Amino acid sequence: MADPASAPRIDVPELTAFLDGHYADIRQLTRKHLAEHPEVLRDQIEMDPDDFRERVLEVVQEFAATGMLGVGFPEEYGGGGDIGASIAGFETLALGDLSVLVKVGVQFGLFGGAILHLGSRAHHEAYLPDLVSGKLLGCFAMTESGHGSDVQQLGTTATYDPEAGEFVLSTPYDLARKDYIGNAACHAHAAVVFAQLVIKGESEGVHAFVVPIRDEAGKVLPGVRIEDDGAKMGLSGVDNGRIWFDGVRVPRANLLNRYADVSDGGEYSSDIENRSRRFFTMLGTLVQGRVSVGGAGINAAKVALVLAVRYSLMRRQFGDPSADEEELLLDYGMHQRRLFPRLARTYAMHFAQETLVAELHEVFSTQAPVGDEAAEHRRRALESRAAGTKAMGTWLATDVIQECREACGGNGYLAANRFAALKADTDVFTTFEGDNHVLLQLVAKGLLTDYQSNFEELDQLGMVRFVSELAVETVVERTSAHTLLERVKDWLPGSDDPADDESGLRDPSYHLAMLRWREEHLISGAARRLKRGMDRKMPPVVVFSRVQDHVIACARASVEREVLETFVAKLEELPGDSAHRVAMTLLCDLYALSVIEDDKGWFMEHGRLTAERSKAVTREIGRLCRRIRPIALDLVNAFGIPEELLQAEMLVPLSGMPEHDG
Amino acid sequence: MADPASAPRIDVPELTAFLDGHYADIRQLTRKHLAEHPEVLRDQIEMDPDDFRERVLEVVQEFAATGMLGVGFPEEYGGGGDIGASIAGFETLALGDLSVLVKVGVQFGLFGGAILHLGSRAHHEAYLPDLVSGKLLGCFAMTESGHGSDVQQLGTTATYDPEAGEFVLSTPYDLARKDYIGNAACHAHAAVVFAQLVIKGESEGVHAFVVPIRDEAGKVLPGVRIEDDGAKMGLSGVDNGRIWFDGVRVPRANLLNRYADVSDGGEYSSDIENRSRRFFTMLGTLVQGRVSVGGAGINAAKVALVLAVRYSLMRRQFGDPSADEEELLLDYGMHQRRLFPRLARTYAMHFAQETLVAELHEVFSTQAPVGDEAAEHRRRALESRAAGTKAMGTWLATDVIQECREACGGNGYLAANRFAALKADTDVFTTFEGDNHVLLQLVAKGLLTDYQSNFEELDQLGMVRFVSELAVETVVERTSAHTLLERVKDWLPGSDDPADDESGLRDPSYHLAMLRWREEHLISGAARRLKRGMDRKMPPVVVFSRVQDHVIACARASVEREVLETFVAKLEELPGDSAHRVAMTLLCDLYALSVIEDDKGWFMEHGRLTAERSKAVTREIGRLCRRIRPIALDLVNAFGIPEELLQAEMLVPLSGMPEHDG
Structure with missing residues (x-):
């Protein structure tokens, strides 16, 4: 059903290198160590929980002894002095057992991070060497x-x-x-x-x-x-x-x-x-915890996708009775529809996370003096981006893992096929290191107040009062989406020409324009509703409660826009005529159109999408899925998950099984 | 924030009796036995799996000894001769540990059901007495x-x-x-x-x-x-x-x-x-397995809702600093938005399940001779309805349990609060007793072919060929939605008057008209696309693959319409001026409007919803949530889940905790 002849030819190791980016070394090192301990995945299933806790501690200490877990700490205390690398290494741990990941996160990210960022030299000297070596837990x-x-x-x-x-x-x-x-x-x-x-x-x-x-x-x-x-x-x-x-x-x-x-x-x-500001400055230094969890969610989603795509290329069911073989699951349109937009979203979030880590690295590698407003603004923007990426990355994990598990039928339910642990272990990601809804409120606060100097002090009701005192135009002008508004306005009506429905559907400027317009419109709408509520003398708590879903919608829209911008920019790093550029563009377009399709009701409500064009978006998504079908296996293999970690029982062919179709 | 004064006064035991309906006795009996074994919930957490298997067997045999598990079998073999009661009892077991439920389902539903329905008298005599008593496993x-x-x-x-x-x-x-x-x-x-x-x-x-x-x-x-x-x-x-x-x-x-x-x-x-027909006739007799699983999913969702609603009435966070106490979670608009449409959907599915069980009981309690076309048509319609209710009821469970668990934050992750088992145990419901997507295809086949006499023989490609040979009008005229089409056409334009946006939004005729129109339009569209594909000489397997998501959308739309019809009809059983009628109407309206909102993009694409009215739907949902807020606790308590099964750690107040707010 797919036409492999016209499909771009993927060089899997090369694409892995592209995904690994700047931190390829630590990612490969982490993969190597994980691949040496595939038995942890079985231990998790077979061991008594008490024994497994000890086993996990052993593995963490063994990893610590290699030095790979301390790369984020200063070299003088036995670390590697590279914060970005430490996150990249950490998120790669999510390809293996997630208790190991979380135990590492607690010891090195949370405990170690607090001492590093909130302590002074005496604390560093007293604790960091033993902490980095795993001796002080x-x-x-x-x-x-x-x-x-x-x-x-x-x-x-x-x-x-x-x-x-x-x-x-x-x-x-x-x-x-x-x-x-x-x-x-x-x-x-x-x-x-x-x-x-x-x-x-x-x-x-x-x-x-x-x-x-x-x-x-x-x-x-x-x-x-x-x-x-x-x-x-x-x-x-x-x-x-x-x-x-x-x-x-x-x-x-x-x-x-x-x-x-x-x-x-x-x-x-x-x-x-200011006391509140002091507190949030302290908290802000701990942002790498959130960045780490978001990255872990995204990487856990990759594991689920590899398993589900590989399975769908082995498993056959129904099909044309006149054909020799039954139909592969992945040749069903619905199966593609279930897996490929999620694959695209996972790629998109991967790049968003990469960019976030780079920004984190820069901000934390340069010490700004207290009171440097520009530096503080940048820090708040980073915190906001970390919050948004964490929320969307961990919900991605929950959603992708669930769909992939269902796509594997009964096999998906057996512990031997990894979904049981993947699902149960990642579930808490959505509510720890900040509840996702609360984090999105933080993002929205940033959007609505442009990280004012009293930003941190503002709780949700403070935010309501603050916004209600601004002109809506002021709120809107401050949004990052605003700078591109003119372009959006120019673009949309023309492309909505009903005579030309499918044109421009794969133009990234169109995608960006749509997501930017949505974000800006949502923000100004939320500001207006907050003001109106206050004007009517409703208690701020009631105003906030009523506008809360709108506020959260602002944040989602903002993250999705940011993720798309990152993906589009990322494409530019690939030569224009390369197969990888073609493949990544298919995924980027699929991501963008899926986001638009998921919210097509909103776009139509707001006159940004005609009925005909909306239907065209859906058709285009179907076409993109069919084009991705022949390269789907390469695209999941490019995640570079060690084969040792993919020894799922369901992927071992049984007698009577038809040949594997790549 | 809520106005309890204007809220309908719920008599909880009376509402429970209304929900329990015709099978109140067996439901109460099952609750009683479950309440006597709350320790099973802890055993599941604390016992070694091997021991827990034995424990579950013990409980099943103890329940069997009371006779309550055999009510579906003929009295002459020690049963109760009441199929409907057996399903009602079974689904009530889902309020307790779900391994017990599934073990019962295997023994009495699957094993017992096969012998009862596929065997003849000699088999019944040989096996049923020991099977019903739990002696023959x-x-x-x-x-x-x-x-x-x-x-x-x-x-x-x-x-x-x-x-x-x-x-x-x-x-x-x-x-x-x-x-x-x-x-x-x-x-x-x-x-x-x-x-x-x-x-x-x-x-x-x-x-x-x-x-x-x-x-x-x-x-x-x-x-x-x-x-x-x-x-x-x-x-x-x-x-x-x-x-x-x-x-x-x-x-x-x-x-x-x-x-x-x-x-x-x-x-x-x-x-x-006909061989294929013979096979599907045999399979058809096993339909009660699907009906049972769907009911179990719906009841498991109820447990999650009670836990999340009660927690949200104890847990406070943030709020107005000038107030004495922080804000209850359930007073946040977003929290209501997360829980109440799911509560409404659970009520809706409860009544849909009740109606399905009544139909199953009737069909299986009357022996129709082989070849009775009307009876066979009715059986196929029942199978289709069972398939659709199973798919939607089990997805409901997955969705509701996940959202409720997230709504309880870190507490939701602890096994002591029941979500861990609820989530892990129900997860397989979506793919066992028929994969949900495959089941929806079965529903769609029924819609597209009106359960033709060769219905069972039609696999998906047979269905493509069959439909492609019919005129689209023929397909459409046969749909159950069609009979009301004229009414739909009359209704919609008037109610879409932009000057009168919020009018009629709570009129059930409007809700029904919308869902009926959608179903019919989807069916005729799918038929048209199947025909067009075949006209273009595409291989049927390709035609099916491309139209598969559309086919599945038909099925979903059909189930949602049927569920709404059942709910609306159910309201008529309550006196027009009663508080319960008011409360159930709030839930029914919320269900209907949530379904419309979830698919508002589609309705706008097809000219059935203006932008203004679509926004009005969203506003109305917010209003309904605020009206449900004061009665939310009563509404979940009315599920009648024994308190012994709700001993979640998070619901035990800790010192420092503010007073419980009912």
């Missing part, structure tokens, strides 16, 4: 049972005792217990604890403290109580737990004091005057 | 590794040996091994095996045979090989396995011979001449 105790999204309201207290020169950590009520803390139930010896810093009876806001929680023998220290969070949906190799503190004392030096300090006598000081 | 060996959806192509053979008067069962190649067979790995002593009946070297097609597979001591019999399918995503309490047969001999009498028989000398005979 730690956890990141921020979330509480009562507060996950709104971390400014954490209940744990760290009260300064000037007599002793110590902080006293306490959990005042059960809702303030630390919860879901990875590494806490078994392995962590130290915790970075986020708590209200209380001096002379007043809270100075949430700060981070290094708190020992186990002794050398692994026994929980006095004053600390730890409970296992118990069985989880997935990630059985990660020991999540709850922690209570009952008057636990740590020296004054254990405050991670990069942004604020307490003197021996109990005087609080900080370079950042 | 069996399995249903239809699916093979190579064929799940296209079961006419099964590879297992049962060759008649006239000398011995025996059938010899063989697995000719590995792809023909039986696979995913529940109860096979450990517990079944007998199997109903589907195999090609071979006489004198010729296959008479697939037939069912009773084959002993284990001896009294539980040892696998000679010639039978069984392997465990190994770990699965979920349903760890069900022992799925693979079976190979190597010359296993069974007496001639072990052919389940209700529809076809073999004489001692090896003469084949059947009242149904």
Whole structure:
């Protein structure tokens, strides 16, 4: 059914190199180490959870010993001094067992990241060498049972005792217990604890403290109580737990004091005057956690796609009785429709993630002085982009893995075919490191306020008040989409000529114009609704509640536009007449048209798509799927997932099985 | 934010009784037994899978001993003689552990159902009493590794040996091994095996045979090989396995011979001449399996909704700093948007399932003679409706459970809060008992051919050829939607008056008209495209592939229309001025408008919705959500899920937690 003759010829290793980009070395190194431990995938299925936790720790420590996990830390502490590489390596771990990935993330990203970014030199010297080598195991105790999204309201207290020169950590009520803390139930010896810093009876806001929680023998220290969070949906190799503190004392030096300090006598000081801003500056340094999780989601989706596409090229069912063989699943139009737009979206998100990591690397590799407004704006934009990419990348994983599992029928349900763990382990990605809906609200806040200097202080109601005081035009003019508005206006009417329906459907300027117009229109509409609600004297909480879905739609639209821009720009890196350019263009067009099709109702509501053209978009998607069919296997193979990790039972041919069709 | 004063007052037990309907007794009995075994939910989390399999068997046998699982079998064999009640009881089991449910389904629905419906009196006498009491455990060996959806192509053979008067069962190649067979790995002593009946070297097609597979001591019999399918995503309490047969001999009498028989000398005979039709008549008798799974999916979705709604009425986050308390999650507009349309859809599917069960009960409680065309047409319509309800009911479960789990944040990921098992256990529902996409194709075939007498013979390509030979008008006139077309035409233009946008948006005639028009238009469009493809001399396999998504869209549209019709009719059973009528009408309107909104792009493409009216639909959905907010807790409580089964850790208030808001 496909016409392989006219299909672009893919050089798989070369395309892998293109996807790997600047960080090919660390990605290949990570693949090599993963390929040496394919048995972890079976261990996850076969081992008792307690044993598997120990197994995962072993693997993490073995990986740590190679030095590959510490590349994000300064060289003087045994690291590699390359933040971008550390993320690229981390996300590549998602091709293997995800408990290993999350355990690495807790130790090196969260625990290590907090000490690196919130601590000063003394902390670095004290902790980083052992931390990087995997000798000092730690956890990141921020979330509480009562507060996950709104971390400014954490209940744990760290009260300064000037007599002793110590902080006293306490959990005042059960809702303030630390919860879901990875590494806490078994392995962590130290915790970075986020708590209200209380001096002379007043809270100075949430700060981070290094708190020992186990002794050398692994026994929980006095004053600390730890409970296992118990069985989880997935990630059985990660020991999540709850922690209570009952008057636990740590020296004054254990405050991670990069942004604020307490003197021996109990005087609080900080370079950042505004308390809320100070807190969000601290939080902002931890953005790499979100970037890492988003990347992990995108890479987990790749595993699902390789499995489903390969299976669909082995499995036959029904078909023309007069033919020798039944029909391959992938030759069914519906099967293509289920898999290829998701393949395109995964490629698109891969490039978006690559760009985000590059930006993260740049921002974090240059130390800007406190108060540099341009640098701060750039940081906020990075945080916003990280939030959006994390949300969309992890929802991508949930969606792609589910569809791929269903596309493999009963085989998809067996643990031996990897979907069980893929699905269960990634499920939490959508709500940890920031709930996706809350993250999209953060993105929207950035769009609506253009990262004002008081950006961080603005909670959702602050944002409502802020926006309501601006003219809508002001909001709109500040959006990044706005600069291209004129072009959009010029473009759309002409291309909507009903006599010329299918023309320009694959023109990237058309795609970009559509997504930019949508973003800008949504933003101005949301601003207008927020203002109107306030003008009518409705309580801000009600105004926000009613406009919330609109606000979130702004964020989605913005991320999708940004992802498309990145993909289109990426195409330019390939020679214009190359097969890879042709193939990537097919995927980019499919991504763009799928986004438009998914929201065609909105575009029609807003006069940006005629009925005829909308139908033409759907037809074009069908055509693109048929063109991708002959290269689908190459496109998933180019993800470079080691064969050792793809030993799914369903991909082993059984007798009676027809020949494999490439 | 909500205005409880104006909300309808729900009497929860009374609403439960309304939902339980005709089968309230068996539902209550099942709830009672489930409530006596809440520990199974913990056992699933805590037990080793091998032990849990034994535990599940124990519970099933205990339930069997009460007689409640055999209600679908004739009274003379220890049953209750009520098919409808047996399904109602079965689907209620989905409120508890789902391994128990599936184990029951295998034993009583599949194994028992096959013997009841495909066997004759001798088989009933020989097997049913022990089967109903749970003494004789069996399995249903239809699916093979190579064929799940296209079961006419099964590879297992049962060759008649006239000398011995025996059938010899063989697995000719590995792809023909039986696979995913529940109860096979450990517990079944007998199997109903589907195999090609071979006489004198010729296959008479697939037939069912009773084959002993284990001896009294539980040892696998000679010639039978069984392997465990190994770990699965979920349903760890069900022992799925693979079976190979190597010359296993069974007496001639072990052919389940209700529809076809073999004489001692090896003469084949059947009242149904056409082979394919014979096979599908046999298959058709097994429709209750699909009805059961669809019902189970709908009930599992209810559990997720109760948990998420209750949690959202305890959990607070962010909100107005000047207020005493943070904001309840359920007071956020987006949270309502995420949960309430799904709540409405679950109610809608509940009533659709109730109607389907009533129809199944009637059809199966009246024995129609072979050849009664009207009865056969009714049976095919039932099969089609069962297929559609199963597909939509199980996708509902996947979607609702996922959204509810995400709506509970980190808590949703902990096994103690039930989502882990709910999600993993129900996941297979979308692909077992018929892959959902294949089932929707079956629905579409019915729509496109009006269940022609040769309906069953038509595979997908036969359907393409059949439709291509009809005039499109013929296809359309036969659709059930067509009878109301005139009304639709009259209705739509008037209500689309832009000056009167929000009028009639809650008029059920408008909703019905929209869904009927869509169904009919999709069917005629699909017929036209199939014809056009054939006219252009494209191979039928290519024609089908290209039109496949359109064909499946027909089926979805048809099910959604049918579900709405059922819901609207159901409202009539409630007094016009009752609070319950008001509440159910809110849900019915929300269901209808959500369906329209989800497909608003299509309606606009086809001139059935103006841009203004489309926006009005979205606004109305927001209003309906706000009206449902004060009664949401009552609406989920009315599902009548025993409190013993809702002991989720996250619903236990912790100190510091604000008061529960009803």
